[in-house]
Amino acid sequence: MKEYIKSSVGQPINFHSGGQFITTENWTHMKRNIDIFVVIINLNETLYIEQDEKRYTVLPGEILFLVPGQLHVGFNPSPIGTSYYWLHFTFPNNYSLLTRKMMDSEVTSMRSNLLPINNHSCSTVLLPIHTKPREVERIHILCKQLFDVAKANYYNTYNAHYLATSLLIEISEQTIYHYKTVSLDTAAERKVEMIKEWIRIHVFKKISVTMIAEEFQYNSDYLSRIFKQATGYNIQEYIHRMKISKAKELLMNTNVTVKGIAITLGLNDEKYFMRLFKKYEQMTPTEFRKAYFRMPMNNV
DNA sequence: CCGACCGGGTCATCGATAGC
DNA sequence: GCTATCGATGACCCGGTCGG
Incomplete structure (x- = not known):
């Protein structure tokens, strides 16, 4: 079972579109198979989405990534007032899907860097397919900034790409931090x-x-x-x-x-x-x- | 503005020790 | 095993001064 996404953000990701979704009636996620990534950052009520034959129950404050090329379908209706932020994007480079065991060794190799090595640079993001971030407020703020910029008609359109990248890095950092913390012995x-x-x-x-x-x-x-x-x-x-x-x-x-x-x-x-x-x-x-x-x- | 040197008060660390 | 304290000691920190 793949539980994490790994990719590099040495270049910004390609942000396609995004916004806040609010239901006005009972709603079930449509059945589809799309060719780009989707992030869902749930705000209100519970979402029921099946991906790759696994059923995810996404509570408020939780995040779900939908991976391209997999069938997604809602398996239960969500009530009126359900709302979430959503983003469509693609990675500039290859990505891979990791099992929990593979994630263990990723984080272990990061832990061996005890000190901030000179000019040490890491462009990897590790994103859990389903997670409850530790500081969801920070993620909400980044989302708002991103959506604000995305509709601002800047000449330089990279602002949104970089902000979306920043959002993924934030999720990745919170994940790694949490992972390190809970996997430690004493x-x-x-x-x-x-x-x-x-x-x-x-x-x-x-x-x-x-x-x-x-x-x-x-x-x-x-x-x-x-x-x-x-x-x-x-x-x-x-x-x-x-x-x-x-x-x-x-x-x-x-x-x-x-x-x-x-x-x-x-x-x-x-x-x-x-x-x-x-x-x-x-x-x-x-x-x-x-x-x-x-x-x-x-x-x- | 930058770098070198000095003096002395403050603080971090270490070994030993002790209570829980 | 976990946590705190004591005394000794060396490192840290800050102000001053001087030369380039």
Whole structure:
């Protein structure tokens, strides 16, 4: 049984159409076999859709992907007031369907990347065919933005393609995060994953271990220990590496001054930032910028 | 504006230890 | 096994100063 879709979004997906569907009478999904992907983000009432001989009961707040080339049919009527967001799209590259077991190994290989490796880039999205996202509000906001832009008649039509791509990435990230969290063995490991996520989100703020300990209701000393035990890295070092990794991105892609970057990263002393950068990169921020700035452009 | 060096207060980490 | 605390120690952090 295939439960996940895997593809690359190194290029944006092709957004065809989308909107909000609201029923005005009892409604059953039509029987059809179409050649593009459909995402259904359910808002109200329950949907009953069969795909590839599997019956999905989609509750409010849940998402269902319909895969091209498969027969879809409603197997039960939904009442008046049923409503959902829908999107039609195709991937620019090949996609594959994964079983749960294949998904396990995908996520495991991602987990082996404990640290934010320099310029590490991943363009893969992993999308569950049927899921209940953790933060459905974020997905709703992206949908609204997308539909707003789609009907705005921009000259540049890629805005909608990129926003739709962004939506898939959001769903993918929530999936991976959830997957990692539930598949971990001990409560401590789960906690550490949450802490790493927290650090990732707050990388542009001033972060201290004490702060994280308060956030997660732990003794700061104890927190350091479980983090070290789970990842092999000091939590402080992890925070620093996260920040340095962001700093390198900014040095390469922007003209923001070293001081400006330090402030952006929540380090209000650029001298300290410089020292930290040198410790991890064996060169000063300016040297790094001179060495790498414009390199991507010259390759075009 | 950038980078190097210094001084000292603060904080994170480690080993040992203890209660649950 | 999980969590917290204590004391020691070294790393971190921040301000100042100076030279290019």
